[in-house]
Amino acid sequence: MAANDNVAGTVKTVRAAKRGSSSYERKMSLYGFLFALPWILGILIFSAYPLVMSIYYSFTTYSILDPGQWVGGGNYKDLMADGTFWISIYNTLYYTFISVPLNILVGVGLALMLNTKIRGQGIYRTIFFLPSLVPAVATTIIWLWLLNPQFGLVNYWLEKIGISGPGWLGDEHWSKPSLILMGVWGVGQAIVIYLAGLQDIPQDYYDAAEVDGAGTALKLRHITLPLMTPVIFFNLIMGTIGAMQNFVLPYTLTNGTGSPANSLTMYVMYLYQNAFNYLKMGYASAMAWILFLIVALLTVLIFITQKRWVHYQGKE
């Protein structure tokens, strides 16, 4: 294709320009740069600049409306003494550590079921994918009704089997589990990735295992799961990052209050409150960087464990 030629040409000319060659090649390298310019500008203006500035702001009392003063590590020191900050960390980690593994368990389980060759397979797949197409706010409202302590469908069913349902989102002991439950509802996106992973496993392995007399359980344990680990690994990382930044659900559910009894005060929600309700953008910037460090740390930890349990085909 001509386009590929152009790219290759540009790359070549860039190299050539470095060696200080003809004006033609220099011109070509300029074109290459011009082509990339919109993207470069976008990154610089909308990502790099705010990123760098937020580091700076995290050391000031910047309030959006006034530039504020340099306070050094003041914001970070204040955060360490801020009770709500620690509660939000606890809540967010609680949510992440339970919801991410649970989502993987449910996601892989459902993907395995949806991968069996039965009639209407496409319909089932669609059904499980549909919830992830529903906007988060709409999901929240639906769940508010399902989990309504007195008129909700969930408690109605529980009552049918003789259980008096809990207060769900209104009960501080049940509010986080409710939130986790609502998160599982959106597992459809991950299922698609798991399904792709399952389809990728060569049939030969199963055939060979069958010849050796392996049953379903053995095949699952020794072929399917090990070969799925790269996909699970990917979802584990993305899921952790996503869960740590959970915002829309708890914010919509509680109108930003985190009630009952602060049990739904999530980290990013508190960050938002500081930035836009209390006009403490500097403080919020400091929070953002601490969150970044926590997420980076978790990601690194997951990467370190990778060697022990992630199997890549063609390796080893």
Place this chain on the structure above:
Amino acid sequence: MINRKPFILFSTTLLTAAVALSGCGSGGNSAEGGTSDSGGSSGKSGEQTTTVDFWVNWGGDFKNDYQKYVIDEFEKTHPNIKVKMTYVEGTDKLLTSIAGGNPPDVAQLDRFMVGSWAAKGSLEDLSPLIDRDGINKDDYYPGVWAEATYNNKVYALPWGTDARALYYNKTLMQKAGLDPNKPPKTMDELDAMSAKMFKKAGGGKYDEIGFIPWMNQGFIYTYGWAFGGKFEENGQLTPNNPENVKALEWMVSYAKKYNIATLSSFSNAMGQTGINPFWTGKVGFIVDGNWILNDLAKMKPNFEWGVTPIPSPAGLPSTTWSGGFSYAIPKGAKHKEAAWELMKFIAGHDGTLLWAKRPDGTNDITAMPKVNEELKMDQNPNLKVFLDLMPTAKFRPVTPVGQKLWDELARVQDLAINGKGQPQALLDEVKKNVDNELAKVSQPQS
């Protein structure tokens, strides 16, 4: 080989597009800022028409109704000013527009926020204009005017207000063997009467309740004042005033006596229906605002009810508290004079009256007592309960940390009723937190 011509053509187009696009962007912005359209319709007469950029954050039909009942009239009487009204949700955009130096000329702002925004220097000081044009603060309720004032300077013109009182369900009172024409006057009476009205259904859940202090407009602010407490004294914030502590302890007593989980289950279930719990007929007493009287036409309750001032401990006067909105000129507004003309109209006598006269506004209280008299609001016996409380209505402290104080109080109230901590300790914590914030804000800034 590479064909150079299309290559150059393409990149030139791209560059031109980029320049054109960015040019468009800044052009659009200045248009949004409301540049005077001197080239407009009035161009030939030589007279300049100014377009005032006016942001409102009330949703629903407000924008259209306000245009119809108030703004159209303003434009008729002020032919040289055009008003461009825009609905902007929340205050985030207003905040960033001020920070970006491109704000609207007039903004509708919760009066509660005026103090903290003024402290950040983001609102125009209106005092010189008020003095110049002889705006009389006595035309407004004292609390309402005080809320628009920060450090003895006025930063907004008040518009609209409200009050809170106790609604009682006469039918449920009768069922409980109480005299429906004698609503509770003291906290003790309220406690005793409501105790007779709690009724459980299957599964240990409440089917009917007497009273939940924190339902709807019941809040630590409401009861702190009812108990004779103060949230500000001699320039100090006093969330942990002894009376406020008593009020919170009283709220907690309901959580303990009737079991917080069961109460929350009931109030959550009700809250979610979107229908005011009181109009469901399952609630004996509830603290709520005058605005719920507007629901009557739609709800048509099939039970008898009444409204009376919020009970107070024996011997203390009845209290209420008020909030409401205001109009302000953000710092950096481009058409201050025209903006002020608009504000004087909409937040003044004429605009206030025009808006209050609209068909579905019959239960709104305006910020101007004179307008309320003109509309004979006190002939509506339900509304009169609220109106009579207005002259002494309390208002939340005007402070740079108003929002923080509100959120902190809501937070500890929630913790207290859920049994997480003692009222005294929790309110002390609020005091410490807001004082810390205040100390940071008050640091001299260049």
